[in-house]
Amino acid sequence: METVLRWGLLSAGLISHDFATALRSLPRSEHQIAAVAARDLGRAQDFARRHEIPKSYGSYEELMKDPDVDVVYVAPQHPQHLGAVLQCLAAGKPVLCEKPLGVTTAEVREMVAAARARGLFLMEAIWTRFFPAAEELRALLSQGILGEVRLVRVDFGIELEQFLDRSTDWAQAGGGLLDLGIYCIQYISMVAGGRRPEKIHAVGLLHAKGVDDTVTTVLQYPGGLQASFSCSITTKLSNSFTVFGSKGEAEIPPFMHCPTELVVNGKSTQFPLPKVADTEKFNFSNSIGMVYEAQHVRQCLLQGLKESPVMPLAESELLADILEEARRQIGLRFLQDRA
Numbered sequence: 158m159e160t161v162l163r164w165g166l167l168s169a170g171l172i173s174h175d176f177a178t179a180l181r182s183l184p185r186s187e188h189q190i191a192a193v194a195a196r197d198l199g200r201a202q203d204f205a206r207r208h209e210i211p212k213s214y215g216s217y218e219e220l221m222k223d224p225d226v227d228v229v230y231v232a233p234q235h236p237q238h239l240g241a242v243l244q245c246l247a248a249g250k251p252v253l254c255e256k257p258l259g260v261t262t263a264e265v266r267e268m269v270a271a272a273r274a275r276g277l278f279l280m281e282a283i284w285t286r287f288f289p290a291a292e293e294l295r296a297l298l299s300q301g302i303l304g305e306v307r308l309v310r311v312d313f314g315i316e317l318e319q320f321l322d323r324s325t326d327w328a329q330a331g332g333g334l335l336d337l338g339i340y341c342i343q344y345i346s347m348v349a350g351g352r353r354p355e356k357i358h359a360v361g362l363l364h365a366k367g368v369d370d371t372v373t374t375v376l377q378y379p380g381g382l383q384a385s386f387s388c389s390i391t392t393k394l395s396n397s398f399t400v401f402g403s404k405g406e407a408e409i410p411p412f413m414h415c416p417t418e419l420v421v422n423g424k425s426t427q428f429p430l431p432k433v434a435d436t437e438k439f440n441f442s443n444s445i446g447m448v449y450e451a452q453h454v455r456q457c458l459l460q461g462l463k464e465s466p467v468m469p470l471a472e473s474e475l476l477a478d479i480l481e482e483a484r485r486q487i488g489l490r491f492l493q494d495r496a
């Protein structure tokens with residue numbers, strides 16, 4: 158592969174716009190957007206014009222066949238991830254797929270198995286992990302600066318139901334757990350070193366539209382680490398992360414899912430976002446931070462890696478397992494759940 162990474166974007170939706178805007182801020186010698194595809198050609202063409210993308214398609218399949226696409230960014234809503242990812246892999250394209258990778262643990266395992274069988278790169282876009290603040294957190298954890306980590310608290314609650322239709326759309330696997338809870342669990346799993354929890358207990362309030370409204374889950378890991386998280390699509394929560402150890406504590410203030418600050422034993426370090434022109438508008442907070450995951454994907458591909466060492470596929474499977482167990486305990490089933 159040449160050093161320039163040529164992206165193909167699947168979907169002309171909200172986060173795809175943010176990702177395209179972030180990519181355009183990177184050196185063209187390293188990242189270019191070769192094509193965009195949407196279910197509707199007109200929308201794909203409008204998106205392409207807005208982002209100066211040379212090619213637009215009215216179907217995902219056409220983009221996957223494009224030899225000028227080196228890697229595909231899969232960004233439709235949750236239920237469409239599985240089909241798009243499997244088709245990309247079948248077409249020989251490496252994939253960065255938006256979170257959650259799948260609606261169920263079975264979907265995630267199917268995608269992981271397909272990527273491994275084809276020897277192709279696949280990563281779940283847990284973009285949080287690639288922010289410098291998160292990298293610094295990982296470093297201090299690995300250096301044992303906090304001593305023995307004992308407890309994690311994290312929550313993510315936004316009144317999404319008021320402005321994001323998909324958040325309450327049961328047919329689109331809406332709700333807080335898959336959309337917001339995954340950010341909480343990925344932090345917990347980071348602290349736990351990707352180990353599997355030995356106990357999971359979840360309580361939840363279901364929304365009138367059948368998705369999860371607000372969920373609180375506690376987890377215990379071998380060795381005694383305890384963690385709790387809450388997620389909500391109707392209630393604003395603290396949206397912060399804290400880890401407590403035998404020698405100190407570290408906190409990431411809101412919005413923890415796209416962090417720009419790390420506080421260690423009361424000492425704050427700022428990690429400012431990359432500069433971007435004021436004329437660039439994003440749909441979601443701190444989306445310019447998507448450059449970090451894009452740069453990571455390029456480095457992985459240049460090194461011939463088939464998965465990310467920072468967001469490994471086994472951990473995507475683990476996150477899916479935890480999400481599914483929490484859903485089971487609160488009585489939330491989606492179309493994709495097997496009988």
Ligand SMILES: NC(=O)C1=CN([C@@H]2O[C@H](COP(=O)(O)OP(=O)(O)OC[C@H]3O[C@@H](n4cnc5c(N)ncnc54)[C@H](OP(=O)(O)O)[C@@H]3O)[C@@H](O)[C@H]2O)C=CC1
Pocket residue numbers: 167168169170171172173194195196197200232233234235237255256257282284323329336441
């Ligand atoms: N990393 C982050 O910060 C964020 C990640 N996300 C993730 O990105 C994904 C997309 O979220 P977002 O951009 O807000 O979603 P949108 O509501 O913008 O929908 C994205 C695309 O999904 C497709 N789509 C929508 N509804 C349907 C349907 N009923 N059937 C088939 N396809 C449909 C459309 O694709 P098309 O354009 O091809 O018609 C649409 O443009 C989600 O999985 C979400 O978790 C979302 C926000 C932030």
Ligand SMILES: O=C(O)[C@H](O)[C@H](O)[C@H](O)CO
Pocket residue numbers: 315317321336337414441442
């Ligand atoms: O991934 C995300 O950030 C979520 O999809 C939320 O929908 C978003 O943060 C809402 O602001």
